[in-house]
Amino acid sequence: MSASQPSLRWRLVSHLSFLQAIFLSLLAMLIVAALWATGSFISLQPEDETIDAISRSIGRDQNGALVLTETSALLARRENLPGLWFVVRDRSGATIKGGNAPPAYAAFGAALDGIGQARFGSNLGGSTVPAARLQWVSSPAGEIQVLTGVDGTVSTVRILGAVGIVFFSALLPLLIVTAIATMIAAPLVVRRAFSSLDSAVARAGQIDINRQGTRLPVDDVPREILPLVEAVNDALRRLDEGYERQKRLFSHLAHEWRTPVAILQARLDGLPAGPLKERLFEDTVRLATLAEQFLDLQRLNHRFEPVSVDLVEVAEHVVSELAPLAIAANYEPCFIKDEEAVEVLGDRMAIERAVTNLVQNAIQHGGRRGRITVNVARATGITVSDEGSGIPEEERDRIFEPFHRLQGRTKGFGLGLNLVEEIARLHGGKVCVLDGPTGGAAFRLSFPMAE
Structure with missing residues (x-):
């Protein structure tokens, strides 16, 4: 399986996580909006921005008296609120007034110094008193009391700031916790859902040409x-x-x-x-x-049950059986053994057929001259060599393909060497082509040694 292939499991996890993030975000926004609308979460009042602009405009002169500086923020509020009024007091009772304050608030003074903030207004007895807001705030002149009207609108910057506070203080932590929980829980859920497919994949890996009847669960x-x-x-x-x-x-x-x-x-x-x-x-x-x-x-x-097979005995038997055929084709058969016995585990009939095919291949393509030598050694297995024209380097990888024959050679059907390779593979061994001692071809058939 290629690493570039898309993963269905992680695609489901990512899609599930994405949808959960969207739904949770919408739910969180609805909750925040409901709390905001009822004033239970955060409240943005237009006078908050007015009080902020006024407080930043208040300072003191060299004698310590309160002075008002027309800052850009205050000028902007005056432009938006033509009827802007305010009364500013400090703890010593010093006062600065701006605009025309309603008569009902003209007498406000030290009696309200102990109140941090308050909202006023009345429409009793047919007499309407405009709404006003009083609040103690910090300023360049120190702590001051600001009393002003509640007219105006909340600026976009202030709204965005409030939304940012809501997002980073409430919504973002909720999303982070949800994302972590989803990334941990979703793979577990998906893995459990795919567990039955895992068993089908494992069974599919057992499908083999020699195992008929295998089915996926x-x-x-x-x-x-x-x-x-x-x-x-x-x-x-x-x-x-x-x-x-x-x-x-x-x-x-x-x-x-x-x-x-x-x-x-x-x-x-x-x-x-x-x-x-x-x-x-x-x-x-x-x-x-x-x-x-x-x-x-x-x-x-x-399939076969492996038994102990003596390569020396097998090779010697094949050479004696095919010696008349080799002699009739003008060859000198030769058998060499480095040890008296070389034991491997396998199927004797199959190994004997592999050696027979190698010897017959040498008889057919050895040039009808010289020796055909079969050598058995523990380190190299069985080597069959002739003194013919050999096999070109570029053909050695294809010589074991079924029905493949070298150019110019019409003998044989291209099955013998393929059969040798299959027998070697089934025994956990291998067969390869080498240069013979005298320039011909040498086929080396090796098997794992029996312990």
Whole structure:
């Protein structure tokens, strides 16, 4: 699996986290808006901005008396509120007034010094007193009391500041906590939902050409994915049926092929000796070998119980069996062993077939001259070498492909070396092509040694 492939699991986690963040944000905003509207959370009053502008405009002169400086903020409030009025007092009773204060507030003085902030107004008895706000605040002149009207609007900057305070003090911590909880909980939930798929993936990894009947489990598979699993199981069933038909066909053909080949060999035995008989004999051997190779391909599809196999004994038996064929083709067969026994674990019939194919390959392509040497050693396994033209470097990677033959060579069917490679693979070994001692080809077949 490529790392660039999208992950369905993390896609679900990310989408779930994103949707939860949106819903929680909307919910938090609705709660904050409701609290704001009822004044339970934060309240923005237009006079707050007026009081702030007035307090920053109050200072003291060299004698310590209160003075008013027309700051830009105060000028902006005067422009927005043509009827702006205010009364400023300090703890000593010094006062600065601006605008025309309503008569009802003209008598306010030290009696309210103990009140931090208050709101006033009245419409009793048919007489309306304009609303006003009184508040003690800090200023460049020290602590002062500001009394002013409540007219005006709240500026956008102040609203954004209040929203920022709400966001960073309440909404952002809620989102952070929710995001952390989601990133921890969502993968657990998704992983649990995908647990049944994990078992299906594990079973799919066991599908092999030698394990017919393997099916993906459907228990606890989510309803949305069940059609896919059932379609895969149907495909596996059809593949098993087709594979069984193919195996029966090849096995039947191989067995039927052996009968006419045996009859042909029997008739050849009655012919007088000569070059033509030798060539015909070699051709019938090739046909018999092809039939055996087809049968061997079928046998490889069945698992075997490993037993102890002596490579020395196997190689010596193959050399003695094929010696007449090698001698008839003008070769000198040679068998060399470095030890009396080299034990491996495997299937004797399969290993013997692999060595036989290597020797027959040397007989067919060794140039009909020199020696065909079979060497057995514990360190290298079985090496079959000839004194022919060898195998080009560029062809050595492809020589084991089924039905592949070297350019210019018409003998053989391209199955023998592929069969050798399959046998080596099933035994945990390998086969490779080397340069022979005298320039020909050398095939080295090695297996893990038995302990």
